[in-house]
Amino acid sequence: MNVSAPDAARSTVNQKRELRRVLLSSYLGSAIEYYDFLLYVAAASLVFGDLFFSNMPPVVATLASLSTLAVGYLSRPLGAVIFGHYGDKIGRKSILVITLLIMGVSTALIGLLPTSNQVGALAPILLVLLRFIQGISVGGEWGGAALMAFEHAPEDRRGFASSFAQAGGPTGTMLAAAVLGLFALLPKDQFMTWGWRIPFLLSAVLVAIGLWVRLRISESPLFVEEQRKQVASGAKAAIPLMQVLRQPRALILVFIALLSPFLFNSLLNSFGLTFAKSNGLELSSVLAIQAAGGFACVVFQIVSGALSDRFGRTAVMTFGMVAGVLFTYPFLLLTSSGEFGKVLLAFVVMNAVAISPMYGPMAAYLSEQFRTGSRYTGASLGYQAASTVGGGFGPMLLATLIAAANGMGWGYILAFTVAIGVLSALAMWVLGRSRSAAAAATLESIGVGSS
Template identity: 60%
Template sequence: MRDSAGSSQSAADATRHKELRRVLLSSFIGSAIEYYDFLLYVAAASLIFGRLFFGNLTPVMATIASLGTLAVGYLSRPLGAAFFGHFGDRYGRKSVLVATLITMGISTTLIGVLPTSAQAGAWSPAALVFLRMLQGLSVGGEWGGGALMAFEHAPAHRRGFASSCSVAGGPAGTMLAAAVLGLFALLPESQFLAWGWRIPFLLSSVLVAIGFWMRIRVAESPLFIEAQRKRQVTGTMHKPPLLDVLRAPKALLAGFISMLGPFTLYSLVASFGLTYARKHGLPISSVLAIQATGAIFCAFSEVVCGYLSDRFSRHFVLLFGLASGALLAYPFLLLLASGDVLKTTVGFLLMNVFVIGPVLGPSAAYLAEQFDTHSRYTGASLGLQTASTVGAGFAPITLTSLLALNGGGYQLILAFIVIICAMSGAVIVIRANARRQRQGYTVGAVIGAPANGDHRN
């Protein structure tokens, strides 16, 4: 009997581990595909869309207008978080993830066949903005589902690592987008602008088919299934998830401010940094190759930092990343301004490894732990996506404007970065103190203690 029971337990453990591995791989690849599509647009808007879709403007205004379309995608992300979050909390994570993937694939593929402003006039940028909005809606729902599937399948002591695998799909998608776009950028400029830039967008249809096949094979979140079972047994009817989140908005507000710094730093590297490096003489292919290299290191750093957040605390890792961002912003800009490939590469590597990895690696677990299962998809997604809208959506325009306002000097940009990072860091510390006091820790134990929230189910 004992051997039989032991064998049954071992078989059950093996099944759970196999399913967890499948979920982590699916979350990583699905997220990579979504962010390939979303960040392919970021790279293209930062480097070439100004000339293609806003050619009737001056070069500076065309760049600002092109970067402004990025904000449209970020503005629609909170709407996607609320919309897809509602269905994810009510009907399950899995089906929503399939829907977001398909929406993203269709919108990205259509961008690849969109006529330029020289071919279609004002209709062209209008259609571009509409498709970018669909991309934003999709990403707004994708992050919550992908990260939460990994988070909710993992045991409590591994949730930081598990959810970071989904987060790491972001830089993996960035790497793929930059590599593919950079490959076609090696074409003669006239051919690249005529048709070469379209191919990376059209490839989205192939990637989405792969992601769809993987996502339909994973099991639904066990925590969601358990919450649904309890609801049926007790006959409890929860209010719409959005109302639950808004009735107690402290967690949502804290998540929003906590993530402002991380997303501002991310935008400094992923969007503004590309434009700035290009401005100082690097060719498009070199800029994209550098971004792809940095993304490889970023993905690795995010997973390592997710693991470290399980061993120490989410707060410690996040605060380390914010402090590093405030300190490294100035050297980063100096290295980019050199116009040298090697120095620019070093700048991107420093920021990706010591800043972006620490601030984004633990972010999914940090936000997920602020909410209960029945409203987690909505609450965590809204917290992150509202921060991404403000911190990443408008930061490229803000940073570009501050640079112009200061006559090309860095002072205003650096002051802006430091203020935003300090705001986020202060909220993280306040939130950590309050949580640890509820759990019996002293205020001084915030940073070093290995507790990571209340591990809500």
């Protein structure tokens, strides 16, 4: 039966409307998840040392507080495996609802925790437990949000579409920094007593908004088609994780390729905050700078995603890695100045020219490395494994390097970021060559392009 022109036009309009809803869902959901996750990063970097490790010397308390960040990152690969499996088996949409609920509850509970002055050692234990649960949640969230945008979009717009899920991250950072910074304007005793808790409790309101949006979108059409094919074939579907691990080359190379983006993100959004505060900036000023950097990142990540549709994911992401290496020294120099304007410039430029080109195309880049039936698992696991190493342990490693003897901390950081940047760029190049060779072999096998 032929489809009339008006019916075809209505179908196109409906598809575009649904795509806009999906992009909004991916963006808002990621923003809320990362508001929760990165609110903890900011609080751990700036205030949790005094609240939950008050029985330790100040320097040791700061390091202990930062070390709890690693707990959240360590649990992210576990979340990727658990929720990736079910996202590939039962669908992307339902898993996104579950992860958002888990994150919202755990974050709100952090806002209700007693401090070490009230319950002693139990306080940091409960903090670490809730951070672990946060990590499991965000480990499953990212893959679903990215894939929903990627799999609903036309093939030539997937970089642009999936960048909205990526842009949710800096939006969450910006929102977390702005809200925490607003309450940091309270007198210090009030902020340390109850003011820091309110941003965590506000998570419950944001989660309600996110759920309302997510429940109104449709399932991924590529996932639905994959399920239809499996039913038609009658074959028993393989376990998604096993599909990924049977051909581990892509997973290993993706992991290496993403180390550099996560390391640079740690340089800015965890180590950079502590470094700026230790060089004389007030807490509220540091958080305002982080919010401004997050805004720049939102805009330029979407621009970078669109550019990757035209110039390729590898080209845009490699540009960001090179820019990050070149701007590391100026970033440290400006951040150490203790002057608001210079530190603001450092954060905005680093976010715009380095972080955004690396992160904007990342969701599409990862999604393209795996088949639909195991894409949630493969993309999530590659992303979260790299985030655990580069993001979870990055702040502690950078803090150790900057504290190195004989004033060589900056030199160590520069050498380290250059080495990781080169390694990541090389992994992307090798993976790109492998995919090109595989595509050429496939075309030759079906008689396309043969003489």
